[in-house]
Amino acid sequence: MKGRRTSLSAYAHVFTHKIFSPSMAKKAPESKASKEAKIAKSSSKEKKKWTTGKTKDEVSRQACVDPELLGKIVKDVPNMKMITRSTLVEKYNINLYSSIRVLRWLCENEIVGCVSAGRRLKVYCGSKFVKKEVVEDVTKKEEELEAWGN
Structure with a gap:
């Protein structure tokens, strides 16, 4: 005897489970008024936001530099x-490209010195x-x- 065959009666407990039992009662149908009341009740609540964007x-920012502002920067x-283009943008509220041009002009006139020039x-x-000795x-x-x- 290799294997034992079982009859369907061995699986009878599956068929007599609560789901299939006739003793389970059906729910009473709800009226339209009660359904509408549930919908109104649930929609009146505000949904909770998990994060605020x-x-x-x-x-x-200013696109061009006034002579007054340039005088203030030179002073x-x-x-x-330490001076970078972003520090000028933040401090003097000027455009990024304007700050780059101002820094080039300051370097040419030797008001500032270039410490590091990367890409x-x-x-x-x-x-x-x-x-000056290092330079x-x-x-x-x-x-x-x-x-x-050469």
Whole structure:
């Protein structure tokens, strides 16, 4: 005897479960008025919001730099230890491109010195904090490299 065969009577408990039993009563049908009352009751509640969306304030920045503002920048910038384009944007409420142009102009006129010039970020410092010896050494080494390459 490999396996025992069972009759359907062994599975009788499955068929006589509560779900299939005739003793289970049906629900009484609800009236239209009670259904409408349930709907009105559920719709009157406000739904709970789990998170509030972050709103970013739109800031309008100046596209061109006034002579007064430029004078203020020229006066303040030499005392700053670290200057980037974003610090000028935040402090003086000017456009990003305007801050880049102002920094280039300040560097040409030696009001600020370029500390680091990467592909995306240029860091400047005020004229009080620029170490001229280091800048001169770097320029000498660059000139030597250019002469060696030719």
